[in-house]
Amino acid sequence: MTKAAISISNLHFAYGRHKVLDGVNLDVPEGSIFGFLGRNGAGKTTTIQVLLGLMDPQSGRCEVAGHDPQADAIAVRRAVGYVAEDQRMYDWMRIEQILQWTGSFYPTWDRAYAGQLLRRFDLPARSKIATLSKGQNTRLALLLALAHRPKTVILDDPTLGLDPIARKEFLRSVITLLQAEGATVFFSSHLLYEIEPVADWIAILDQGRIVKAAPTDELRDAVRRFILPRRDAMDLGRIPSVLDAVQRDGQWSVTLESATQDTRAALTAVAGGDVQEMGLNLDEIFEAYVIGNRGREVSPC
Amino acid sequence: MFIRIEPSSSSPIYRQIMDQIRYQIAAGVLKPGDKVPSIRQLAGQLAVNQNTVLKVYNELCRERVLEVDRGNGTVVMQGNLTIPIDERRKAVAALLREAVVQAIHLEVPPEQVHALLEKEYQTILAEKNRSSHHD
Amino acid sequence: MLKALLWKEWHEQRWRVALATVWLLGMTAIGLKTRILADRAVVVMIWNPAVILLPVFLGMGLFARERKERTLSYLIVHPVSRGHIVTAKVIAGLLAYLTPFLIGGLTVCLTVGGRERSVADLAEGFAIMAALGLVFFAWQLFAGLRCRREETYILMSAIVLGCWAIHSVVVEGWRLTERLGFWIWASNPVAIGNLDWGKPHEVRTVVLVQSLILAGLGLGLWFRFRRLPEGRS
Numbered sequence: 119m120t121k122a123a124i125s126i127s128n129l130h131f132a133y134g135r136h137k138v139l140d141g142v143n144l145d146v147p148e149g150s151i152f153g154f155l156g157r158n159g160a161g162k163t164t165t166i167q168v169l170l171g172l173m174d175p176q177s178g179r180c181e182v183a184g185h186d187p188q189a190d191a192i193a194v195r196r197a198v199g200y201v202a203e204d205q206r207m208y209d210w211m212r213i214e215q216i217l218q219w220t221g222s223f224y225p226t227w228d229r230a231y232a233g234q235l236l237r238r239f240d241l242p243a244r245s246k247i248a249t250l251s252k253g254q255n256t257r258l259a260l261l262l263a264l265a266h267r268p269k270t271v272i273l274d275d276p277t278l279g280l281d282p283i284a285r286k287e288f289l290r291s292v293i294t295l296l297q298a299e300g301a302t303v304f305f306s307s308h309l310l311y312e313i314e315p316v317a318d319w320i321a322i323l324d325q326g327r328i329v330k331a332a333p334t335d336e337l338r339d340a341v342r343r344f345i346l347p348r349r350d351a352m353d354l355g356r357i358p359s360v361l362d363a364v365q366r367d368g369q370w371s372v373t374l375e376s377a378t379q380d381t382r383a384a385l386t387a388v389a390g391g392d393v394q395e396m397g398l399n400l401d402e403i404f405e406a407y408v409i410g411n412r413g414r415e416v417s418p419c
Numbered sequence: 420m421f422i423r424i425e426p427s428s429s430s431p432i433y434r435q436i437m438d439q440i441r442y443q444i445a446a447g448v449l450k451p452g453d454k455v456p457s458i459r460q461l462a463g464q465l466a467v468n469q470n471t472v473l474k475v476y477n478e479l480c481r482e483r484v485l486e487v488d489r490g491n492g493t494v495v496m497q498g499n500l501t502i503p504i505d506e507r508r509k510a511v512a513a514l515l516r517e518a519v520v521q522a523i524h525l526e527v528p529p530e531q532v533h534a535l536l537e538k539e540y541q542t543i544l545a546e547k548n549r550s551s552h553h554d
Numbered sequence: 555m556l557k558a559l560l561w562k563e564w565h566e567q568r569w570r571v572a573l574a575t576v577w578l579l580g581m582t583a584i585g586l587k588t589r590i591l592a593d594r595a596v597v598v599m600i601w602n603p604a605v606i607l608l609p610v611f612l613g614m615g616l617f618a619r620e621r622k623e624r625t626l627s628y629l630i631v632h633p634v635s636r637g638h639i640v641t642a643k644v645i646a647g648l649l650a651y652l653t654p655f656l657i658g659g660l661t662v663c664l665t666v667g668g669r670e671r672s673v674a675d676l677a678e679g680f681a682i683m684a685a686l687g688l689v690f691f692a693w694q695l696f697a698g699l700r701c702r703r704e705e706t707y708i709l710m711s712a713i714v715l716g717c718w719a720i721h722s723v724v725v726e727g728w729r730l731t732e733r734l735g736f737w738i739w740a741s742n743p744v745a746i747g748n749l750d751w752g753k754p755h756e757v758r759t760v761v762l763v764q765s766l767i768l769a770g771l772g773l774g775l776w777f778r779f780r781r782l783p784e785g786r787s
Contacts, residue, residue, distance in 0.1 A: 151468055170631060173783055195633035202631065206624045210565065222558040223632045290466040297469050298459055311426035315467040335474070338431045399429045 123148045123270045123302035129178030131164055138164045140326035146304050153317030154306040160323045162306040166274050183270040199263035199271040204278055209248035213241055224266035232265035253284035273305035289316050310400045324408045341403045342377035343396050346370040346389035354413040357384050362410030373406045436475045447547030451497045555634055556642055563646030575654040578604055586666050593670045605683050609691035610711040612650045616643045618707035640779040655684040689743040689764055692771040718742050
């Protein structure tokens with residue numbers, strides 16, 4: 119694998135006795151668009167806040183754009199572009215004012231590029247932020263995160279609350295402005311169908327742990343569902359990598375994490391009949407990882 | 420070039436793009452020598468990862484559907500297909516298999532399937548002829 | 555960087571400062587013009603409530619409102635240290651608080667100075683009131699640093715004032731040994747308002763104790779804000 123733009127090792131975080139991150143390990147390859155998935159409350163925002171040095175973990179280490187956020191948060195924030203979940207900016211500032219103001223915090227701020235983005239995003243420079251629509255607000259947040267030309271960009275559920283057209287436009291900007299420039303984009307979302315076309319890597323966070331991290335294509339090719347025509351209970355003990363196994367209407371549906379010729383043969387042997395195989399969309403793959411029973415409950419439901 | 424992506428489909432995005440480019444060539448919308456959009460352009464237009472488009476183009480170049488014309492970008496392959504006929508048959512058979520499974524499942528008899536296949540074939544062929552007639 | 559932070563704080567406070575200044579000046583002008591009360595009494599009657607209310611009015615905008623509006627979590631993601639943020643806020647709060655006193659004091663001294671009271675006399679009154687309010691301001695900021703809403707900040711401020719009011723009543727009734735009793739009394743901000751210029755030793759003690767408290771509160775504010783988990787939404 120190429121160098122990591124973000125690496126997290128064995129990160130633990132708790133609010134009092136409530137564990138949020140329980141040993142997160144993750145490497146985000148340089149230049150990738152990395153989709154960070156998880157249900158609400160899985161710990162996505164907490165992970166991101168630790169990466170930016172906004173909160174200190176109980177244990178574990180991370181490195182973002184070559185800096186340790188716990189030792190030098192300022193260096194990390196200078197190097198990284200960040201858009202928070204539902205970012206609230208100062209309502210009373212005009213767009214031109216917030217550009218100037220934000221620019222004064224970054225040594226690498228590029229005024230010409232900021233002006234270029236302003237036109238591209240169709241933002242009225244003289245308007246107050248209070249008067250902007252949700253879509254304009256998100257575009258402004260992205261502009262402010264990009265105008266210092268970061269090589270690593272962290273977006274925390276940036277499309278939350280946008281309409282479908284604005285969402286697509288936002289993702290298009292991520293592709294053309296960031297991927298085309300070779301930047302690394304780490305972005306969390308709970309809308310899987312919108313992540314799939316843009317992400318080349320996907321990590322699934324569940325209950326404070328990474329349950330899977332893989333290139334998107336690999337994930338889609340590896341995770342397969344098999345339909346077995348069999349009514350009684352089966353022994354799936356010999357089938358490796360079962361994510362989910364349920365029986366419904368006289369059929370077994372078995373989802374495998376990595377389907378190979380061997381596992382196909384093994385399944386056919388267990389089923390004792392014809393096995394139907396299908397690919398899954400990202401929603402279904404996510405579901406299998408997050409709420410799959412891992413083949414433990416083999417009694418019919 | 421118009422391509423539509425269905426995000427909730429269980430078919431991966433790159434397969435969807437590949438199939439639609441193939442279809443447009445088969446239907447004559449894209450003719451030999453026509454330029455296809457650059458990777459950046461198509462990725463931006465579809466809001467799809469550039470590597471996905473790269474993968475599609477590489478795959479289609481490997482299959483000799485597209486070729487890289489130096490100085491002119493990626494174009495639809497000129498001239499005859501160089502894939503052996505066996506390979507081509509195999510590729511079509513794999514797709515027909517899915518259709519047959521569906522036909523058996525929906526209890527459509529073989530002769531009707533034949534008729535449907537014939538009809539589809541003629542429709543696309545006619546479309547192709549019509550669009551080449553327009554030039 | 556500090557300049558940008560100060561600019562932002564000043565922009566947020568300037569209308570409040572203007573409003574407070576105009577209101578206080580207007581009331582003072584009416585009082586001084588009618589001449590029903592003595593000049594000194596007018597100044598005390600109008601500016602004493604300001605000493606209590608102005609710090610609350612300005613202080614709730616510094617942290618509590620920013621938290622309520624969720625802009626504080628936006629502010630801290632910039633590449634700027636917490637130390638800078640709290641320093642800018644304290645300086646801005648200080649300037650915002652002192653501006654009405656400065657303008658009011660100057661206006662009063664220049665217009666009615668020498669009519670009943672000398673300029674020095676009036677200026678001293680303003681300076682003492684400003685200093686008294688400043689110490690209350692510091693206590694309120696320290697106590698209300700974690701407030702997430704303006705209402706709780708107002709409540710915290712009221713608690714701070716109440717505590718010192720009770721303290722002054724209790725200390726009066728204690729009759730401790732002369733020396734220790736005075737030190738305890740000197741720790742109360744109210745002592746600034748009751749300075750007896752005839753006893754320079756007491757004045758020195760009060761000034762020393764209050765300066766130490768002010769410095770302590772400033773440092774405390776700085777360290778506490780740096781450790782607050784602001785990222786948590």
